[in-house]
Amino acid sequence: MSKKTRVVLLQVILLLMLIILVQNGDCIWLNLPKSGRKCVTEEIHNNVVVLADYVVISDVHIHPTPSITTKVTSPYGSILHQKENATHGQFAFTTSEGGQYLVCFWADDPNQGGALSVNIDWRTGIAAKDWESVARKEKIEGVELELRKLEAAVEAIHDNLLYLKSREAEIREVSDTTNYRVALYSILSLGICIAASVAQLWYLTRFFQKKKLI
Amino acid sequence: MFHTILIIVFMSCLLISNVVGIRFVIDREECLSITVDYEGDTVYVSFVVIKAESPWHFTEDGVDLVIKGPSGDRVFDMHDKTSQKHDFIAHKKGLYHFCFTNKSPYHETIDFDVHVGHFAYHDQHAKDEHFKPLFDLIAKLEEALYNIQFEQHWLQAENDRQAVVNEKMGKRAVHKALIESAALIGASVLQVYLLQRLFERKLGLSRV
Numbered sequence: 001m002s003k004k005t006r007v008v009l010l011q012v013i014l015l016l017m018l019i020i021l022v023q024n025g026d027c028i029w030l031n032l033p034k035s036g037r038k039c040v041t042e043e044i045h046n047n048v049v050v051l052a053d054y055v056v057i058s059d060v061h062i063h064p065t066p067s068i069t070t071k072v073t074s075p076y077g078s079i080l081h082q083k084e085n086a087t088h089g090q091f092a093f094t095t096s097e098g099g100q101y102l103v104c105f106w107a108d109d110p111n112q113g114g115a116l117s118v119n120i121d122w123r124t125g126i127a128a129k130d131w132e133s134v135a136r137k138e139k140i141e142g143v144e145l146e147l148r149k150l151e152a153a154v155e156a157i158h159d160n161l162l163y164l165k166s167r168e169a170e171i172r173e174v175s176d177t178t179n180y181r182v183a184l185y186s187i188l189s190l191g192i193c194i195a196a197s198v199a200q201l202w203y204l205t206r207f208f209q210k211k212k213l214i
Numbered sequence: 215m216f217h218t219i220l221i222i223v224f225m226s227c228l229l230i231s232n233v234v235g236i237r238f239v240i241d242r243e244e245c246l247s248i249t250v251d252y253e254g255d256t257v258y259v260s261f262v263v264i265k266a267e268s269p270w271h272f273t274e275d276g277v278d279l280v281i282k283g284p285s286g287d288r289v290f291d292m293h294d295k296t297s298q299k300h301d302f303i304a305h306k307k308g309l310y311h312f313c314f315t316n317k318s319p320y321h322e323t324i325d326f327d328v329h330v331g332h333f334a335y336h337d338q339h340a341k342d343e344h345f346k347p348l349f350d351l352i353a354k355l356e357e358a359l360y361n362i363q364f365e366q367h368w369l370q371a372e373n374d375r376q377a378v379v380n381e382k383m384g385k386r387a388v389h390k391a392l393i394e395s396a397a398l399i400g401a402s403v404l405q406v407y408l409l410q411r412l413f414e415r416k417l418g419l420s421r422v
Contacts, residue, residue, distance in 0.1 A: 027234075027248070028236070028247070028248050028328070029249075031245050039238065039239065040236045040237065041236070041237045042237055043237070043374070100237075122234065143349075146352050147352070150355060150356060150359060153356070153363070154359065156363070157366060160370070163370075164369060164370055164373060167373050167374075168373060171373065171376055175380055178384040178387055181387050181388060185387060185388065185390075185392075189391055189394050189398070192398055192399065196399055197402070200402050200405065203406055204406065204409060204410075207413070208413070211414075211417055213413075
């Protein structure tokens with residue numbers, strides 16, 4: 001093989017590997033029960049981009065693949081995405097409130113039998129950022145793009161740390177309130193105990209004096 | 215020139231790390247699976263039991279986790295843990311299963327996070343030696359940052375668990391004080407009533 005052919009072949013192989021690698025998704029497989037629904041929640045902050053992609057695979061090879069219904073609910077109950085009779089789909093939204101977001105799956109036809117697996121590719125925040133468009137818009141590539149990605153990751157870590165700090169402050173506040181409450185209510189209990197015994201003594205003395213025993 | 219650009223673009227896509235963090239309610243048993251694409255990847259897994267759905271739960275029951283490899287072999291297991299972090303090297307590529315078993319009779323909420331870290335520079339074919347050390351360092355940095363994000367997610371879940379425990383403790387303190395006072399008042403009223411009845415009967419018998 002001539003040198004030029006080898007170089008071209010290598011470039012083709014690299015391009016193919018690139019395509020294969022780009023199509024690999026991050027994913028997790030959930031097993032759907034035959035009846036009832038499977039729900040997963042995630043705590044997401046305000047103003048975060050969420051992208052998700054799901055595919056249904058049947059364990060027992062049933063044709064056609066059973067379809068499922070998907071529902072995405074925000075923390076305040078509003079439905080962000082609902083789709084019935086689908087074997088694959090995707091949804092994307094930007095959160096307008098922080099809290100627990102609920103994604104539920106259930107099989108459309110419970111009688112169709114066979115266990116179902118759902119493959120979810122779920123990305124939030126920094127993982128959902130489209131780096132291709134950023135690279136094209138700002139005309140950066142290679143090392144600069146990688147460093148830009150790392151900078152965004154570091155910022156995300158910093159934001160997360162600040163959020164953890166605020167949560168920890170809340171916990172500390174509740175702890176302090178509990179401490180104060182335990183002290184207050186213990187003294188109150190003791191006071192009620194003493195008051196009850198004094199009342200008893202007073203009542204019984206009066207009773208015995210009335211019956212002329214004292 | 216095209217070759218160099220291709221290498222650069224190729225390298226930037228090699229750092230694919232799977233990071234997943236979800237929270238779900240477990241009844242008896244729950245299984246999740248994740249694909250590991252390359253041999254030799256390190257898989258980091260962590261879980262935290264956020265809360266148990268019962269009002270008077272006071273024992274620290276945990277859940278069991280069994281990790282099974284693509285061919286069904288048992289990779290790792292741990293029993294009765296409320297929070298755990300673990301990492302292992304995946305010697306085979308394929309579908310790894312993480313199965314949780316809940317032994318307590320109540321529903322529990324579990325926060326589960328798994329992160330597959332892949333170092334691509336072992337098997338890349340770049341001929342351009344000038345860029346290799348730089349990309350190696352960037353790859354290491356990215357791996358370290360993903361690791362930090364993974365640890366932060368676990369820390370956040372632990373924090374959530376503490377928040378739930380704290381709130382329960384506050385409510386319990388108030389309930390305990392109220393019930394104790396009520397019981398005390400009830401007991402003293404009962405005492406007085408019984409003594410009064412006893413003496414009235416005795417006096418009634420002796421006076422008649």
